[in-house]
Amino acid sequence: MNKISTLLAQRLALGLLSLWFVSVIILLGVDFLPGDIATEILGQSATPEAVAAFRQALGLDQPLHIRYIHWLGAFVQGDFGSSLANGRQIAELLGSRLLNTLFLASVTAVIAVPLALGLGFLAAIYRNGFFDRMINSATLTFISFPEFFLAYLLILLFSVKAGWLPSLANVDPSQPLFERVYRVILPALTLTLVVTAHMMRMTRAAIINLLASPYIEMATLKGVPRWRVILTHALPNAWAPIINVIVLNLAYLIVGVVVVEVVFVYPGMGQLMVDSVKKRDMPVVQACSLVFAATYILLNLTADVLSVLTNPRLRHPK
Amino acid sequence: MSKLIDDLKLGLQQGRIDRRTFMQCMLAAGAGVALATSFPGNALADTTASTPKRGGNFKLGIASGSTTDSFDPGTYGDNYMQSVGHSIHSYLTEVTNTGELVGELAQSWEPSPDAKVWRFKLRPGVQFHNGKALEASDVVASLNHHRGPDSKSAANSLLAPIVDIQADGKDTVVITLNGGNADFPYLMSDYHLPVMPAQDGKVNATDGIGCGAYMREAFDPGVRTLVKRNPNYWKPNRGWFDSVEFLVIADVGARTNALSTGEIHAMNGCDLKTVHLLKRNNALEISSINGGQHYSLPMNTTMAPFTDKNVRLALKHAVDRKTMLETILHGHGEVANDHPISSGYRYFNKDLAQREYDPDKARFYLKQAGLDSLKVDLSAADAAFAGAVDTAVLFKEHAAKAGIDINVVREPNDGYWKNVWMKKAWSMDYWGGKPTADWAFSLVYGKGASWNETFWDDEAFNSLLLSARSELDDGKRRQMYGEMQGILRDDGGALIPLFANYVDGISRRIGHDKLASNWDLDGLRAAERWWFA
Numbered sequence: 001m002n003k004i005s006t007l008l009a010q011r012l013a014l015g016l017l018s019l020w021f022v023s024v025i026i027l028l029g030v031d032f033l034p035g036d037i038a039t040e041i042l043g044q045s046a047t048p049e050a051v052a053a054f055r056q057a058l059g060l061d062q063p064l065h066i067r068y069i070h071w072l073g074a075f076v077q078g079d080f081g082s083s084l085a086n087g088r089q090i091a092e093l094l095g096s097r098l099l100n101t102l103f104l105a106s107v108t109a110v111i112a113v114p115l116a117l118g119l120g121f122l123a124a125i126y127r128n129g130f131f132d133r134m135i136n137s138a139t140l141t142f143i144s145f146p147e148f149f150l151a152y153l154l155i156l157l158f159s160v161k162a163g164w165l166p167s168l169a170n171v172d173p174s175q176p177l178f179e180r181v182y183r184v185i186l187p188a189l190t191l192t193l194v195v196t197a198h199m200m201r202m203t204r205a206a207i208i209n210l211l212a213s214p215y216i217e218m219a220t221l222k223g224v225p226r227w228r229v230i231l232t233h234a235l236p237n238a239w240a241p242i243i244n245v246i247v248l249n250l251a252y253l254i255v256g257v258v259v260v261e262v263v264f265v266y267p268g269m270g271q272l273m274v275d276s277v278k279k280r281d282m283p284v285v286q287a288c289s290l291v292f293a294a295t296y297i298l299l300n301l302t303a304d305v306l307s308v309l310t311n312p313r314l315r316h317p318k
Numbered sequence: 319m320s321k322l323i324d325d326l327k328l329g330l331q332q333g334r335i336d337r338r339t340f341m342q343c344m345l346a347a348g349a350g351v352a353l354a355t356s357f358p359g360n361a362l363a364d365t366t367a368s369t370p371k372r373g374g375n376f377k378l379g380i381a382s383g384s385t386t387d388s389f390d391p392g393t394y395g396d397n398y399m400q401s402v403g404h405s406i407h408s409y410l411t412e413v414t415n416t417g418e419l420v421g422e423l424a425q426s427w428e429p430s431p432d433a434k435v436w437r438f439k440l441r442p443g444v445q446f447h448n449g450k451a452l453e454a455s456d457v458v459a460s461l462n463h464h465r466g467p468d469s470k471s472a473a474n475s476l477l478a479p480i481v482d483i484q485a486d487g488k489d490t491v492v493i494t495l496n497g498g499n500a501d502f503p504y505l506m507s508d509y510h511l512p513v514m515p516a517q518d519g520k521v522n523a524t525d526g527i528g529c530g531a532y533m534r535e536a537f538d539p540g541v542r543t544l545v546k547r548n549p550n551y552w553k554p555n556r557g558w559f560d561s562v563e564f565l566v567i568a569d570v571g572a573r574t575n576a577l578s579t580g581e582i583h584a585m586n587g588c589d590l591k592t593v594h595l596l597k598r599n600n601a602l603e604i605s606s607i608n609g610g611q612h613y614s615l616p617m618n619t620t621m622a623p624f625t626d627k628n629v630r631l632a633l634k635h636a637v638d639r640k641t642m643l644e645t646i647l648h649g650h651g652e653v654a655n656d657h658p659i660s661s662g663y664r665y666f667n668k669d670l671a672q673r674e675y676d677p678d679k680a681r682f683y684l685k686q687a688g689l690d691s692l693k694v695d696l697s698a699a700d701a702a703f704a705g706a707v708d709t710a711v712l713f714k715e716h717a718a719k720a721g722i723d724i725n726v727v728r729e730p731n732d733g734y735w736k737n738v739w740m741k742k743a744w745s746m747d748y749w750g751g752k753p754t755a756d757w758a759f760s761l762v763y764g765k766g767a768s769w770n771e772t773f774w775d776d777e778a779f780n781s782l783l784l785s786a787r788s789e790l791d792d793g794k795r796r797q798m799y800g801e802m803q804g805i806l807r808d809d810g811g812a813l814i815p816l817f818a819n820y821v822d823g824i825s826r827r828i829g830h831d832k833l834a835s836n837w838d839l840d841g842l843r844a845a846e847r848w849w850f851a
Binding site: 033034035038039040041042043044045046047049050053054056057083085086087088093096148152155159160163166167168170172262263264265267271272275276278279281284 | 384385386387388389390393395467468469470471472474475524538539540541542565566567568569571572575576578579581582732733735736737739747768769
């Protein structure tokens with residue numbers, strides 16, 4: 001266990017450094033974009049006077065590094081600041097969006113992860129059989145379609161034709177949990193179709209890889225049934241790569257679903273980030289990026305810790 | 319015969335045939351123009367007139383809207399906050415659904431003889447949502463929010479002609495202009511200029527308190543705004559819904575699905591490519607309104623080769639507007655005549671000949687300019703308007719027949735207004751319709767206008783603009799504005815090929831009168847004017 005706490009401490013420290021680095025890159029990146037919040041908000045109706053007044057009111061006439069230091073000073077004290085565009089507290093703005101994003105990701109994960117593992121497991125058992133080929137081609141077909149196309153297809157089938165499910169996933173905190181789950185079924189299904197193939201194929205490949213090992217052959221020769229060979233002998237050694245792929249997909253479900261959000265009008269973080277970049281609302285862009293970066297760092301850390309925990313050789317090093 | 323007419327009427331109401339087909343069949347049936355046009359009014363805009371009644375939660379899906387939105391009317395940049403603004407706010411004046419100007423918070427107004435000083439008398443007994451009574455000082459503070467060097471409002475230059483605003487007692491506002499303007503009360507209906515409650519001579523623009531039909535209930539920028547009926551609203555025949563939800567639905571497919579599945583009751587911005595399919599849905603009504611919104615290709619008249627009037631004329635003759643109307647707008651619009659005044663304007667000049675596609679004439683004007691051929695760059699991006707890039711490419715094909723080589727430069731949507739528009743010699747943009755000809759001209763084509771995108775400075779035009787503005791005689795104004803449309807058509811730097819309709823989808827459960835044409839969604843007042851049938 002001591003090894004794990006050292007690992008955790010090291011990785012968290014490195015994570016903080018990465019976050020700082022991300023914040024600098026975002027700062028420079030947004031600054032390189034043409035225009036600033038004044039010109040983008042005023043758009044076609046921007047006059048030089050209005051732009052100048054806008055900049056002054058928001059303190060944008062100060063140099064970039066001064067603004068960054070002010071922002072960083074507040075940020076390390078836990079103050080995310082407020083949106084330049086409408087003065088709303090970012091913590092408040094981000095809070096509900098982040099919860100929505102996590103909600104959609106969790107509902108999807110609850111469907112997709114067991115499904116992918118189960119299918120991968122079955123595909124490994126019936127390797128090269130009809131079932132294996134069918135599952136492989138079906139999941140690969142779904143992953144090959146663009147997300148919005150799958151989304152439209154599901155909307156057409158389940159909401160326009162059948163009328164079972166809503167085409168808008170407009171959740172808000174006042175709705176009861178059941179209602180919210182009902183509203184996100186279609187986006188969750190879309191995302192499930194998108195992420196299943198990756199996890200399923202990794203499960204299958206990791207298991208099949210091990211099936212050629214001598215200790216599996218030994219088990220088979222002992223007369224252990226095939227499903228038990230895979231479940232109790234192969235799977236424990238296959239966890240590490242599977243966990244890594246699952247975590248990668250979970251991270252994707254949190255940071256990469258803006259297209260699905262747009263099609264289903266789901267108020268998640270992706271749309272917030274796109275809007276803020278469009279309007280050059282720097283503090284909001286920073287906050288979103290840091291949340292996304294932290295998601296990646298923490299999930300990767302989780303994957304590594306779990307890999308260690310599932311592997312006795314790493315858990316008890318000599 | 320009458321059976322045929324009834325069939326046609328039914329077809330029209332159910333959306334199986336469009337208005338044009340209906341008219342053609344009616345005329346073919348010998349019904350005559352008067353009879354044909356007397357049937358269901360303007361069928362595409364007005365089929366669900368019924369007796370208004372209270373109640374219901376109206377859900378409206380709007381194409382624009384962003385997480386960066388704010389209640390500050392100085393930042394209202396697109397239909398979303400403009401529509402929300404019209405539900406919670408009232409203005410001094412209102413443009414009705416038939417295009418007339420009536421008083422809203424102003425009960426009456428009168429100009430000085432030179433139309434330079436305007437006295438607005440306020441309606442008594444109006445209350446803000448916070449209980450405060452409307453006073454002249456609120457109007458003064460609300461307008462001052464957009465004025466002065468410290469104002470970051472987009473309406474700053476709109477109000478630049480105002481030199482002074484004073485409250486005269488509690489119920490009169492006196493506004494002094496730097497020059498006469500007979501249309502000034504129209505300006506007071508602009509969506510940037512709602513009246514908000516003042517405290518110590520300042521308004522709190524971002525808290526969303528007004529005296530409109532609805533009160534702010536929940537505001538989640540870029541997602542949804544919920545407003546509830548204002549029980550103290552002074553208009554007896556407006557604000558029928560119990561509550562209204564404004565939903566931001568940027569994706570046109572998502573909007574259309576939401577409307578067809580009954581998740582929302584109305585949407586703006588139908589997909590023109592598929593709207594003919596949507597029309598087959600009997601539960602929906604598709605409205606297509608020419609509100610003077612037009613697409614423009616402004617040439618910078620101070621940059622080569624557009625300094626030469628003949629080059630501009632050559633290009634204006636090298637575009638096939640009719641094909642463009644069918645291809646880009648699928649017929650949902652009208653061809654334009656290189657000036658912004660559409661047939662809906664009071665002072666539209668009917669006698670001005672429509673410019674046609676004529677490659678020979680274009681060649682002729684090129685020769686006049688001393689050129690055999692012409693190669694020009696046209697900066698295009700869909701940020702200017704939906705279909706701008708297609709328009710440019712289509713234009714390139716048309717112009718090729720006149721020996722003009724248009725090089726379409728595809729620009730990024732991001733930052734388009736800052737880096738391309740009014741920076742490159744020839745770019746694209748759009749303008750909404752304005753309530754008056756003076757407004758449409760002064761904003762874009764007058765000397766010194768902040769948005770003079772063509773950098774055009776024509777003496778005759780500018781002096782006509784000034785004298786027409788302060789002229790109170792209607793006949794003379796009509797003549798002057800007519801003349802200005804001609805000057806702009808033949809000499810101006812803007813190539814204006816099309817008027818684009820506002821094409822919206824409305825559930826048949828919704829009742830409404832004739833739809834207004836000054837802005838999209840019934841003059842931005844769908845929430846206030848519509849009801850559940």
